[in-house]
Amino acid sequence: MDDLGVAIGLVLVIEGLVWALAPRFGRRLLEAASETPESTLRLAGILAVTAGVLLVWLIRG
Template identity: 85%
Template structure:
């Protein structure tokens, strides 16, 4: 279910605002790898917390 929701959100970006999606990709390609790792780790932690709170 969670993967399906991620795909819906990702798909909405490309379906409704493809130019914005390209800008996000360009910004990500210019961002240092360490910053991307930190942001990804933070996103995982927030996601786990949300799932825990909702299911708890």
Template identity: 55%
Template sequence: MSELMTALGLVLVLEGVLYALAPGGMKSVMRSALETPDQTLRIAGLVAAGAGVFLVWIIRG
């Protein structure tokens, strides 16, 4: 459970840094996401999740 909490904490740190360093860029990304078709966002999300699972699998064995 502590590993899950650590991972969630790292996600929050990374997102917080992005918003702190480039708030305008993040707004632009959000605007682009609103204009992107749902199917494209869905595929991008699945690819990102798959890459994350693969990365954890490689690191953790």
């Protein structure tokens, strides 16, 4: 459970850095995402989840 807390904390740090250091870039990302078809966003999400699980599996064994 500790690892899950650390992982969520790291996601918040990375998300926060985008908005703290480059808010204009964050807005452009949001605009681009709002114009992207839902099927493309869904595929990107599935690929990100797969890559994340694979990375954790490789690191944690």
